[in-house]
Amino acid sequence: MALSKELFDAILNGDAKRAHAATETALAEGAEPMQLIADSMVPAMDEVGKLFEAEEYFVPELLLAGRAMKSAMELIKPLLVASGQKMAVRVIIGTVKGDLHDIGKNIVASMLEGSGFEVIDLGADVSPEAFVAAVKERQPHIVCMSALLTVTMPAMKTTIDALSKAGVRTQVKVLLGGAPVTSQYAKEIGADGYSENANGAVGLVKSLLAVA
């Protein structure tokens, strides 16, 4: 429990080195990997989320915490895979074709990662074909796409249509983000949800998966 508190604090304060060390020590002392996640890491990230909600933390604190969590996970992940335990939900994310504005997308990706999801970032200017290929290959639960320009918004529809045509649309939830997008537009083009900001995006992913 003492060690678990050390890991908790390290993540809360965004200290990646300390988080890594604390995890190493805990594992060496025989801590169960799953237990470490449940007792220290998830509560730490929950606390980070609460501080962000309360406007006590800004994005930098959030991202640093995520980075600390990730450095702990680097040690834990191989153990989980070895023991056949299932990893968290997988999310594919990218900005749509023609749109190079990726700062919002990057924040969402980091925040999702910080919340314990496995995030596959396809980057910016991602073609419908690339989205389809990634869905087929990586079998994600969620596809997030964003557009910052109104003129690239139509590419969201094209991408959703391509997922349908490839027969993989029903396997995933599709979420949209970006300033010009509206929930009505999301509905019109057949997406499953929309968030107007990065913060909402994480909540949306959680609510769609009914992950507490």
Next chain:
Amino acid sequence: MALSKELFDAILNGDAKRAHAATETALAEGAEPMQLIADSMVPAMDEVGKLFEAEEYFVPELLLAGRAMKSAMELIKPLLVASGQKMAVRVIIGTVKGDLHDIGKNIVASMLEGSGFEVIDLGADVSPEAFVAAVKERQPHIVCMSALLTVTMPAMKTTIDALSKAGVRTQVKVLLGGAPVTSQYAKEIGADGYSENANGAVGLVKSLLAVA
């Protein structure tokens, strides 16, 4: 020719009494009704239109001229009908269901009348059924409808759909007007044209009919 000048001037100056008297005199002196229209009345209204275009005339001058022309036509119409000659193009006009704002519609109606069209004004808040009935009964060439409220715009589509369903859509040209309407909206709902102001509406009717 002298008398024709008198009628021309009377219309140009919007003097209904004088126009009526001039027409009476001309007819008594044996003028051909059609000739009177072609030589005096149409040129007068053309001149009025030009003055309006040049911002020399405002709507009041235009409407008074139209009223003068109408008072002359009161004498001429029965003679034309008796001799089997064809009247001008027929236009049905009204504001759509739910929309009580008729001042713009009234101006368009008067301007069309002034331009020599036969105008049947259905008034304000006209239901799709009433438009259909009027088209069936009066066999107009043109149907003009206007909406001033964005919330009544959808009634334009309902009306066009009703005309189609009743099988009379192809017999008429449908024109839209009103501040919130756009040419794109007109296209989307299958209208034949749109004008953003009363002045444009007359030009639109003329161009659609290829009436000079």
Next chain:
Amino acid sequence: MMITETVLKYSTLAIQRPDDLLYGVSPLPLACGLGLTIGAGQVFPEVNFTLPAMNIESGTWPVVVAHYDEMASQILRRAVSLGVHGIVLEFELLPPMTDHPVWGAEITAVLKRHLATAHEKYHLPCALRVTPTDIRDQQKPPLMRTGEPWRQLKQSLELCAKAGADILSIESIGGKEVHDQALMYGDFSGIVFALGVLAPRDMSWLWAQIGQICAAHPGVVSGGDSACGFANTAMQLAHQKMLPEVLAAVVRAMSAVRSLSAFEQGAVGPSKDCAYEGPILKAITGRPIAMEGKSASCAHFSPVGNIAAAMCDLWSNESVQNVRLLSGNAPEAYTELLAYDCRLMNTAACAPGGALQLRNWMVASDEWLSPQAAVLSPDAIIRIAAAIVATDTPYHRVIAAGQAAVQVLKDGVAEQKLHLSRKELQWLARIDEALERFPAEEDALLVDLEAQYGSLYDKASYGL
């Protein structure tokens, strides 16, 4: 002589000197809503918002409510974020919401909830103005005091008052059935008859009713009316070059007489945003007014973008649809605009003489560029207001207001400040002459106009 139903309460000016006619300050400030006092030194935004193009019917009702919910939340979010010192939301019912009074009341309650929350959470002083649609023009000639539309309208006013309206307003249309026709033909007899006889009679009757509804609902105040259907129609037609600007300017001045009737029946302001005749009302009654100008470019263009702000107590955007812009939704974007305009005015007002200085620049920037602006300068306002209170019936007042406005324009031309085209000058002379030729009493005018306009209006609706 005919019995006039109208009460004439005002015979002097509450504000006598043009320099005392300032934005943010009224001799009789109004406390209303949740901790808001209007006209006590500061200008507040009044935000007005409406639906995008959509059907309003039972099936779409949840979407309608969601729109209003979203708009209120976004507007107040912006207002709080920009730290406005107070705000009024105006809910202008759309016709189907007045036809179905419970619908209008439902939206009223939704909006009031948002305001109550903002007041609780952020101590935001605020109020809700609710403006049912005047739906009494559904038949020709319209019935003003009887029939189903009036019953629905009355019920709408009552239910909205009950549901949380703080201020009741209406843009009433009594006399418009004659005015529309007269305006199109530039017929001054019909215009004066509509604005000086019919409209004040309907206003007096209607606003007495509204006064009773407010009396029955403690905390709800009787706000004021707008000559929108008269003077703003003229402004828009002038904007489209359909009518002369001078005609629109004179109609504006004359329209104040009918709008004043609301105050004579107990309205306490703020008068409606689109009532550009507001400064005349403020000079006469000392009550606060709402105005709109460049801030209402979402709703209509106007030649009075800055001068309209010069004497306002609330600064409004008239109406903006819930459509998306790059920044967010348009109602939120226009809230930001209003908030910054108010901030600037209130900042200037903190300096000694600052409000007067900024007001004078607002006035000077528009005054002589359009006849419609020229009749809105503080000087012109006081001249027109003084002419109104110096006479004894609405009919005489309308003529006096028209003559005062004509004189303002003629003086501007004579002093070579106002430059008019030949056509506008001809019309100004025509209007001047027409105003000279009116019979001494309205009875004679009524008889004169019977043939031309008698069929357009219902005499009983005006107590005639």
Next chain:
Amino acid sequence: MMITETVLKYSTLAIQRPDDLLYGVSPLPLACGLGLTIGAGQVFPEVNFTLPAMNIESGTWPVVVAHYDEMASQILRRAVSLGVHGIVLEFELLPPMTDHPVWGAEITAVLKRHLATAHEKYHLPCALRVTPTDIRDQQKPPLMRTGEPWRQLKQSLELCAKAGADILSIESIGGKEVHDQALMYGDFSGIVFALGVLAPRDMSWLWAQIGQICAAHPGVVSGGDSACGFANTAMQLAHQKMLPEVLAAVVRAMSAVRSLSAFEQGAVGPSKDCAYEGPILKAITGRPIAMEGKSASCAHFSPVGNIAAAMCDLWSNESVQNVRLLSGNAPEAYTELLAYDCRLMNTAACAPGGALQLRNWMVASDEWLSPQAAVLSPDAIIRIAAAIVATDTPYHRVIAAGQAAVQVLKDGVAEQKLHLSRKELQWLARIDEALERFPAEEDALLVDLEAQYGSLYDKASYGL
């Protein structure tokens, strides 16, 4: 020591006293376009407009052109109707229009035709600013000086110059690949490296190229850049509570160093509307600037709605889509807003001391309500500008600008004018400390940051 590619032209201020930093007046006015002189006493609207949501491709190209045609005609109709004394239209190319340089040039020609007609018919002084998209970020790490995107961008600049642009601008993105990441992590080392080393190097190179293109096309002037991708990104993230306001404020001040590079390479203004760092550029160079504030509520919200106008020479709306409002299309509505704002400023400027008075109210209305406004007051601007010209490399200048901005904020807090939350105060202290700890020369920083940022940028693209 590493060879710096940048030229440092300015070592003194063109405007030394805060009270000489006024809207409408620049020490070096700019004559450009069709009879327009900017910065010679009046503020003019700069209207910026864009497409609604739609695909841009060969099939939709006629619709695209029709939109621009409609927007230009409606904007100019309004401008003429309101009698503006001059106007600038800005055409910001969308990425596909820069990818296909002939497309951007085609729209440029369409817009210029509209301006030429308005100039001929109504003697409207006017100019066309054309701003191709900086599309060089299409691969990771981006190639700035080679590759297809740069060739397209260069061709776009050339073809637009040929097609009728009067002013060339760009919102360049050199260094953004590092800045984005550093900003998100609040890492001041990375921010200073991006703004003080990478961005000025790219700016110097790029604006030398633009200078050559302008030299080859007589009459086309080299306008200026915007730190949009840096400082406005920070502003937007602060607006969404993602980043501290104090961080955004300091980034704003520091971003002026890179934007100044354009002027060091021969740009003559007006700098870009969304470059809120503009007043710093004006103080240093004496060149006119475009600004935007409440007028840009269609494009983004901001805490600097009024203060942004205080020192502008052009007053802009940033960007508005061709969507329908109740009044007409949004570009026309925002033109009206800009025209009235300019009218008010120009009217005040006619009175002795009027511009200074109105400017002071604009400043006072926003200054202490947000750290981002606090660094934009004329006092703060002169302090930051003076700190910049007192040092000798972009790297040192960025640190000096940051320190000056921090000092402005600390003074505001000490004098109890600026009220910051505990979190904001912590961040301000953190930034203050970080700015103390930088190595003396940029070479050392480059080495320090290699591990963290080295993979994000291409050294050759910065002459490193």
